[in-house]
Amino acid sequence: MKKLLLRLREAALADPETVWFDTVSSADIEAAESFLGFDLPKLLSKSYVHIGNGGFGPGPLIGLSGGFESSHGDLLQTWTALQENDACEEVWVPIIDWGNDQFSLIDCDDLQMITLYDGEFHIEDYTFDELLTHWLTGELPELDTGEFAPKK
Numbered sequence: 001m002k003k004l005l006l007r008l009r010e011a012a013l014a015d016p017e018t019v020w021f022d023t024v025s026s027a028d029i030e031a032a033e034s035f036l037g038f039d040l041p042k043l044l045s046k047s048y049v050h051i052g053n054g055g056f057g058p059g060p061l062i063g064l065s066g067g068f069e070s071s072h073g074d075l076l077q078t079w080t081a082l083q084e085n086d087a088c089e090e091v092w093v094p095i096i097d098w099g100n101d102q103f104s105l106i107d108c109d110d111l112q113m114i115t116l117y118d119g120e121f122h123i124e125d126y127t128f129d130e131l132l133t134h135w136l137t138g139e140l141p142e143l144d145t146g147e148f149a150p151k152k
């Protein structure tokens with residue numbers, strides 16, 4: 001994981017779209033996990049602690065309080081807003097706001113990615129780690145197909 005975090009940081013530094021926020025503490029991660037009632041994926045929480053509080057990566061990633069915000073606010077505010085949708089599972093955490101009420105979410109039980117597109121949730125054929133690996137190679141997900149394409 002340490003090598004992947006270094007690659008992610010290097011890519012974030014090289015990406016002109018990165019919006020930098022201070023990193024968070026382990027206590028901030030614990031507080032978020034206490035609010036949610038479950039653990040965040042290790043790679044996501046380590047990214048917040050070692051790279052920045054969102055603002056980097058595909059999308060970019062939604063941060064915790066004081067970090068990069070979606071159209072609904074920080075990660076916990078966005079999670080709370082999406083929980084109003086009966087089809088949204090409790091362990092699905094929104095990590096990218098693509099605009100127009102389209103989100104990428106991570107299933108915190110198995111790291112599977114889910115897309116909220118055209119008002120419906122779609123289980124994707126890739127995991128959070130695979131999403132980040134595609135970003136590192138210059139690809140982003142196409143929300144309507146679930147495929148990856150070169151970043152434009």
